[in-house]
Amino acid sequence: MSGVQDVTERPGRRAGRPVARAVTEVFAPALLAALMPVVVGLHGTSPVAAGLAWALVGSLFCSVIPNSLIWWGVRRGRLTDHHIGRREQRRRPLTYGLLSVLVGLALMIGFGAPDPVVAMVVVMFALGLAVTVANLAWKLSIHAAVAAGAAAVLVIEFGPALLVSAPVVALVGWSRVRLRDHTVAQVLAGTAVGLLIAVPTFLLLR
Known part of the structure; x- marks a missing residue:
């Protein structure tokens, strides 16, 4: 069905699919989950070397292990x-991902990781838990949730100048709808979940 629809699309609309695919891959949840602990660790901790080391631990348990x-x-x-x-197909991988993040958090808290890095990993766990629960009944956009949550953390960490990341969140949402992987409602819901979880969680724990 989708193949027929793609063939009958106007050339301009067909041309947008490679762009949407590129946006979906560049801002994939796995990449953001790996990058955000590093960004926070480098900016919000001292000494920087310790922050980076713990950030890489966070990236390992938030991204590398689950996505492997x-x-x-x-x-x-x-x-x-x-x-x-x-x-x-999402329930089992999402559950394993949550368990991986929990193991990482236990290590980080037990060995005294810097608060900002721990806060970022807790944000990732909370987002993962929310989308896992939502997934039981509805295909909420994980891309939108993680992109919105990451953008919110950037604004909190670096100030209002990072509000320039908001169009990126919109672009990610557009890419998911354009590729027909999600509806507009699923993208909007994911964005709302990302903001509502990331903002209070990171502010409270950092």
Whole structure:
């Protein structure tokens, strides 16, 4: 069905799909989950070397381990793609991801990681928990949730100048709708969840 629709699309609309695909990949939740602890660790901790070391630990448990499991599932044929486009396939990978982040948090708290880095990882866990629960009934956009949450943390950490990241959140939402992976409602809901969770969580814990 989607193949027929793509063929009948106007040339201008077809041309937008590679752009949407690029945006979806560049701002994928896995990449943001790996990058944000590093950004916060480098900016909000002293000495910087310690902040970076703990940030890399956060990236390992928030992104590298969970997404290695996802890619393994794709290679084994258990998942259709690395974005897990089918809602019914999401529960197990999301649950494993939450467990990975919990292990990382336990290590970070137990060994005294800097508060800003811990706060960022807690944000990632809270976002993961929210989308996992929502996924039981509805395919909320994880891309939108993580992008909005990351943008909110950037504004808190660096100030109002980072409000320039807001158009990126909108662009990510557009890409998910343009690729027909989500509806507008799912993207808006994901954006709202990202903001409502990231802002109070990071402010409270940093």
